[in-house]
Amino acid sequence: MAGEFVMLSLVPILIGVLAAVACALPGNFLVLRRQALIGDAISHVVLPGIVVGFLLSGTVSSWAMMAGAAGAAVVAVLLIELIRRLGRIEPGAAMGVAFTALFAFGVLLLEQSDTSSVHLDVQHALYGNLESLIWVEAKGWNSLFDPVALAGLPPELGRIAIVALVMLLFTLVFWRPLKISTFDEDFARVLGMRTNLIGFGLVIMAAIAAVAAFDAVGSIIVIAMFICPPAAARLMTNRLETQVLWSVAFAVFSAVMGYVLAGYGPLWLGGDDAVSAAGMIATVSGLVLGLAALYGPHRKCRGAPTDR
């Protein structure tokens, strides 16, 4: 039983947790800056990116695809900015124009090129395949100390672990500028901070998190984890420090609960096959947000009225 768990479920759960945390950390600032939908836009344009990466490199090597996805994310951010500036269009609509066009381009490219031999399709891009990231070499908990078995770990685990660590470092190192520029951009500028640079850096970090998480788990989780845990955490507290901790806790809970419910829930209900783990993780994060919206101690707006 333990061996089976380590082989089939340990790695997907770890990857899910790390991806969720990597997205939730920058998500906190995106939600507060009202840029929550950047994650939505980026995760849509990842599709053309991986297709172009595949076509240029001719292989399904993850690095080529990740490079393509990262490039596409940068292209999307620049395109949104271009449309917004040149066309003088509000950011939401500019985003809608850019990401739908790029996504449509990706689908068309996919249909036009012969990718039937490789596992590359729209469904995969949307749902990911968390369940398939199994650790074949694992025999049981002891394998965690067995170098031969460890070498057989899916490469996605290492990548998402590095990215989660990078997100953590980014949040810690730039905590003060991020916090000040998020809450009071003018004050941050008075202090001599380059607020444009901070904002752009945040979007780039979000793009890196989105691409890495997408590689492992598909874009639904990416969007859900950018928004749901931070939004739920926002309803729990007024302090940013506490909010970030809550959001990480919610992200971890959603990933673990979602995976367990998807994998074992149907068995408990008498079914034989598991359901989509990515979808279930997103669903659980939504339930968490729903509970926070109903019972969170700081769910209402208090104090000075906002401009809303």
Next chain:
Amino acid sequence: MGATMLLDALTLQLGYNATLVAIGAALLGIAAGASGTFLFLRKRALVSDAISHSTLPGVGLAFLVMTAFGGDGRHLVGLLLGASLTAALGLWAMHALTRHTRLAEDAAIGAVLSVFFGFGVVLLTVIQTVSVGRPAGLEDFLLGATAGMLYQDAVLIAVAGALAVLVVWALRRPMTLVAFDAGFASAAGVNVRRVDLAMMGLVLAVTIIGLKVVGLVLIVALLIIPPVTARFWSNRSDRVVGIAGVFGGVSGFVGAAISATAPALPTGPIIVLTAFALFAVSMLFAPGRGVLAAWLRHRRQQRRIHLRQGLLAIAQDLPIYERYTLQLLVRAGLARADGVPTELGRRRAEKACRDESRWAVARRMHSHESAVSRYDGLLPIEDVFTRDEIREIDRQIAESGGGCA
């Protein structure tokens, strides 16, 4: 084959179904473009993204329910009914999150779209295990698929699209009013809440109709891109609605026609890319708000300023170092290439200098305050003051002993 077949498709000669689909897509595009304009003007364009993604669980649930009762799980009307139920639920959830918590609308949109879509995916995997061996074909709703569409489905889409266009037409006045200035509309006795609700209902209907043709990931493009495109062509909201309808209709029709010519050209993406092409052309070349027009305006203004500064320099006998200024003066016949002014240049320079001092005097006269505030350094003084007023100004200049440089 490509060109002739495309021509056949555009002229509706590619078979009954393809024709019906193209007409349906055109009607859908008109309805989407027009109703999307109201969303866009209200700065809520991305609300449609939440609506479209929350249709997926409805499609899945409807399929499960219909199969459970022994019917055909793929019956389109049933699937679309299910889709509209969960889409309405998603809209309500989004509304509740923004109204009753302190979350901003963008966070609510993102939360609803990802959670509903995620749950929809869970249902799709359930369906895969329930209907073993029988592909449910529900994935078609993600990206739209018109190939092999049933005849009655195509009729349904065309009729529903026509109805949506009619509703937009009937409600255009109150919706324009609310979209343009909700405060004024409310003061004028329009029930803003009800109009907003009607607008959302319309967007929801367009989304549902578009599910089969464009797919739920991309239907939002038909609601956003044509209005944004139309905005380049007019500043009047009633016209923007009409133009957006035209752009949407053209995108739908041309996109569906192109897509009918080859199997590897999926309908939804082609329609969206057609709309985007119209957008790109409009952003670059639209008169007034387009990039090219703005650049030309900028260049013209630049030329006028250079000429003006050049003339003032001539009047004060200063050398002209700026090469562009000199070039412009030479081209206008006001100076020679070595910088020496021509006779005409001298006269024009004298006038420019005289006008400058006239403006300086006018600025000191309180009666001309509002007229002077229009002066941008280039406005000819004759356009603002009457001949008598200018004579009075000249008298004052002579009195103070001033003059040009």
